[in-house]
Amino acid sequence: MSSSPKEIPLAHLIKHGWGDRVAHAFAPFAGPSTVPGRVVCVYRGQCDVATPTGTIRADTRPLTGADPVCTGDWVAIEGASSPRVVAVLPRSSALVRSAADRTSRHQVLAANIDTVVIAVSAAMPVRSARIERLLAVAWDSGATPVVAVTKADLSDDPAAFAAAVCAVAPGVEVVVTSATTTAGLDSLRAALNGTAVVIGPSGAGKSTLANALLGVDAIATGAVRAADGKGRHTTVHRELHSLPGGGVLIDTPGLRALGIADVGAALESVFSDIDELARRCGFRNCTHRTEPGCAVGEAVDAGQLAADRLQRYRTLQRESDWEASRSSVRKATERKNRDKSISRDQRAMYRFRNRQR
Ligand SMILES: Nc1nc2c(ncn2[C@@H]2O[C@H](COP(=O)(O)OP(=O)(O)OP(=O)(O)O)[C@@H](O)[C@H]2O)c(=O)[nH]1
Numbered sequence: 540m541s542s543s544p545k546e547i548p549l550a551h552l553i554k555h556g557w558g559d560r561v562a563h564a565f566a567p568f569a570g571p572s573t574v575p576g577r578v579v580c581v582y583r584g585q586c587d588v589a590t591p592t593g594t595i596r597a598d599t600r601p602l603t604g605a606d607p608v609c610t611g612d613w614v615a616i617e618g619a620s621s622p623r624v625v626a627v628l629p630r631s632s633a634l635v636r637s638a639a640d641r642t643s644r645h646q647v648l649a650a651n652i653d654t655v656v657i658a659v660s661a662a663m664p665v666r667s668a669r670i671e672r673l674l675a676v677a678w679d680s681g682a683t684p685v686v687a688v689t690k691a692d693l694s695d696d697p698a699a700f701a702a703a704v705c706a707v708a709p710g711v712e713v714v715v716t717s718a719t720t721t722a723g724l725d726s727l728r729a730a731l732n733g734t735a736v737v738i739g740p741s742g743a744g745k746s747t748l749a750n751a752l753l754g755v756d757a758i759a760t761g762a763v764r765a766a767d768g769k770g771r772h773t774t775v776h777r778e779l780h781s782l783p784g785g786g787v788l789i790d791t792p793g794l795r796a797l798g799i800a801d802v803g804a805a806l807e808s809v810f811s812d813i814d815e816l817a818r819r820c821g822f823r824n825c826t827h828r829t830e831p832g833c834a835v836g837e838a839v840d841a842g843q844l845a846a847d848r849l850q851r852y853r854t855l856q857r858e859s860d861w862e863a864s865r866s867s868v869r870k871a872t873e874r875k876n877r878d879k880s881i882s883r884d885q886r887a888m889y890r891f892r893n894r895q896r
């Protein structure tokens with residue numbers, strides 16, 4: 540046995556996704572009284588963190604910023620009797636949405652994720668725009684999206700449903716599942732990699748699916764209101780669980796309105812079919828409206844591309860551009876405020892010096 544402080548028992552951390560990348564990221568923070576940990580659940584001013592010696596509650600108030608940590612973050616912890624988070628390690632990926640309150644702030648839904656599972660209920664009609672929006676956020680995170688069609692047992696024709704989903708999710712694996720019959724669960728397990736996060740609207744069956752993958756009822760689930768098929772927002776926290784066969788799963792509360800952040804390049808992945816066509820347009824900066832030799836327009840005319848899909852692409856692009864301009868305004872304001880406070884500090888310092896003379 541070694542007495543080196545760096546020799547930490549890692550079994551509990553490995554279960555929560557510890558690996559070479561994280562070990563490397565933690566190295567600069569390592570110290571005799573510092574341990575690594577992964578944020579499992581976030582509360583106001585506190586969070587639950589999986590550490591080498593088990594999951595503990597830690598204080599996040601030493602950190603600055605509005606939402607200093609989020610579920611999935613790797614952190615450095617100090618203090619055995621009253622543990623506190625002293626640093627957040629750089630994120631390898633982050634699922635970000637634009638704040639619903641229209642402040643220009645963004646909300647990080649989950650960090651350090653490898654797979655984004657988009658839950659789409661087969662008990663409801665396909666909502667293309669919503670799926671594309673979820674895909675935009677997923678691709679933008681840096682992780683790989685997978686669509687899990689849920690509640691296949693409630694659909695008359697799950698295959699047709701899946702085909703309609705595939706049409707708006709080119710290049711994305713679509714797995715048809717039912718937590719009730721357990722159909723498709725093994726295929727979904729095989730599609731997961733590292734840390735997976737499940738997102739989707741309330742009532743889509745995210746928690747039920749997560750429980751089925753976990754093999755235990757670790758997460759409370761809710762009954763869907765019969766009248767409108769809408770969920771009641773059972774899940775309140777984003778919570779990280781370790782999967783029995785390896786890997787990690789984060790369950791999230793239903794996303795009612797999902798504002799996209801500046802997702803620029805991610806839209807090319809979401810609409811890779813259109814992007815592919817656009818490469819063949821006569822003009823490089825073709826807007827696919829009235830230009831001659833527009834391959835996108837030709838595909839619409841030939842019935843190969845749905846006109847409404849092109850329309851939704853434009854809508855998301857506008858929203859993303861608007862978010863991009865908003866965030867550059869925000870950054871400029873932040874800079875101005877920082878400069879203001881620096882000059883305030885400088886004035887205070889000069890006053891102080893003058894008094895010393
Ligand atoms: N028939 C059937 N019902 C399901 C299936 N999966 C989930 N449900 C039901 O759908 C309802 C909503 O499921 P939840 O897992 O709570 O949905 P959720 O997406 O986690 O909802 P929020 O926590 O509100 O975001 C519950 O009544 C589940 O029993 C399934 O595979 N088949």
Ligand SMILES: [Zn+2]
Pocket residue numbers: 817820821825826827828830832833834835836
């Ligand atoms: Zn064009």
